[in-house]
Amino acid sequence: MKIRENVSLKPYNTFGVEATAPHFVEIHSTEELQQILRQWQGGKPFILGGGSNILLAGEMRRLVIKNSIKEKAITARKGDKAWVSAGGGENWHEFVRWCLEHELGGIENLSLIPGTAGAAPIQNIGAYGCELSEVFHMLEAVELDTGALHSFGREACRFGYRDSIFKQELKGQYCITRVSLELSTAHHQLNTSYGAIRQMLAGQGIGAPTIHDVSRAVVAIRSSKLPDPEVLGNSGSFFKNPELPYRQFEGLQQEYKDMPYYPLDNGGVKLPAGWLIEQAGWKGKRLGDAGCYEKQALVLVNHGKASGRDIFELAQRIQDDVQEKFGIWLEMEVNVV
Numbered sequence: 641m642k643i644r645e646n647v648s649l650k651p652y653n654t655f656g657v658e659a660t661a662p663h664f665v666e667i668h669s670t671e672e673l674q675q676i677l678r679q680w681q682g683g684k685p686f687i688l689g690g691g692s693n694i695l696l697a698g699e700m701r702r703l704v705i706k707n708s709i710k711e712k713a714i715t716a717r718k719g720d721k722a723w724v725s726a727g728g729g730e731n732w733h734e735f736v737r738w739c740l741e742h743e744l745g746g747i748e749n750l751s752l753i754p755g756t757a758g759a760a761p762i763q764n765i766g767a768y769g770c771e772l773s774e775v776f777h778m779l780e781a782v783e784l785d786t787g788a789l790h791s792f793g794r795e796a797c798r799f800g801y802r803d804s805i806f807k808q809e810l811k812g813q814y815c816i817t818r819v820s821l822e823l824s825t826a827h828h829q830l831n832t833s834y835g836a837i838r839q840m841l842a843g844q845g846i847g848a849p850t851i852h853d854v855s856r857a858v859v860a861i862r863s864s865k866l867p868d869p870e871v872l873g874n875s876g877s878f879f880k881n882p883e884l885p886y887r888q889f890e891g892l893q894q895e896y897k898d899m900p901y902y903p904l905d906n907g908g909v910k911l912p913a914g915w916l917i918e919q920a921g922w923k924g925k926r927l928g929d930a931g932c933y934e935k936q937a938l939v940l941v942n943h944g945k946a947s948g949r950d951i952f953e954l955a956q957r958i959q960d961d962v963q964e965k966f967g968i969w970l971e972m973e974v975n976v977v
């Protein structure tokens with residue numbers, strides 16, 4: 641474990657933008673992390689996972705700690721349940737596959753989401769009708785100021801839509817070193833409510849899908865819709881889908897009759913940000929090498945030589961135009977650093 645100097649972060653972020661870490665270290669255990677925190681006197685470090693939800697738009701002035709804590713274990717079994725844990729640096733999709741190999745259900749809809757297990761609770765990763773919070777049990781995290789190890793249960797994490805306490809009050813304060821989930825070992829509760837999954841399974845003649853069938857369907861759908869960061873730099877959905885009070889939505893619906901929406905339990909509605917961006921004329925457009933993906937307007941892409949600043953400026957232009965057209969401010973989902 642050696643602190644290196646002036647390390648290029650280009651290979652460490654899925655946007656593939658250039659940035660330099662003045663100091664960079666990779667940790668493989670909680671003890672290594674605590675040792676680094678004791679030894680480092682240069683201010684609060686930045687924790688890096690797979691770099692799939694960050695936009696490096698400014699100058700990095702902090703020690704970058706790359707979380708490579710690996711471990712996967714089934715820690716308990718009882719009835720139809722099993723508790724599994726993953727080190728914070730485990731690759732999320734490999735962890736999902738490992739759970740599937742052990743016939744454990746509950747995260748099959750979250751297949752192929754890039755990044756690490758340790759970052760998954762931060763924005764409560766979600767896809768195809770499921771969110772991490774539904775299977776979350778607890779996590780362990782080291783406080784960066786003190787080096788102390790703390791546990792957080794589900795309540796303490798305050799999960800919300802692409803949100804948790806680690807994106808709010810505790811932003812940048814902890815390094816998540818271990819995540820524990822409660823999964824099913826039998827009688828899996830499959831979620832195939834999402835139209836594209838239902839259609840794919842029906843198209844394959846699968847009437848009684850298994851967790852493996854659902855995972856394969858999700859992988860196929862994702863691969864057909866989202867750009868592969870290895871080919872075209874991106875960070876997945878750049879903006880959150882905005883939630884509106886019903887009254888505001890009604891007003892908009894009078895003007896935009898075909899506006900898609902999802903009713904929420906609290907009486908409000910969620911609008912697809914991709915549709916709003918497309919209506920504002922941005923789908924497939926680019927400003928230099930920073931672009932709005934031609935197949936899904938919610939995804940911003942790096943066509944080659946865009947800087948983090950270029951992508952950030954494109955995102956701001958999109959926010960302004962959507963605000964002007966619909967009176968809705970799109971919140972960025974990606975962490976701008």
Ligand SMILES: Cc1cc2nc3c(=O)[nH]c(=O)nc-3n(C[C@H](O)[C@H](O)[C@H](O)COP(=O)(O)OP(=O)(O)OC[C@H]3O[C@@H](n4cnc5c(N)ncnc54)[C@H](O)[C@@H]3O)c2cc1C
Nearest residue numbers: 689690691692693754755756758759765766815816875876
């Ligand atoms: C093609 C593509 C598709 C995507 N699809 C989805 C999707 O369907 N659903 C979804 O929810 N997300 C999606 N994402 C976003 C991303 O994959 C997730 O947010 C993922 O959890 C980020 O993990 P990471 O390890 O790459 O985090 P990073 O990008 O490395 O970090 C993100 C933030 O978390 C912090 N952080 C990282 N690790 C830790 C840790 N161990 N402890 C404390 N803080 C930490 C960082 O400091 C940073 O602020 C997608 C991204 C891409 C590129």
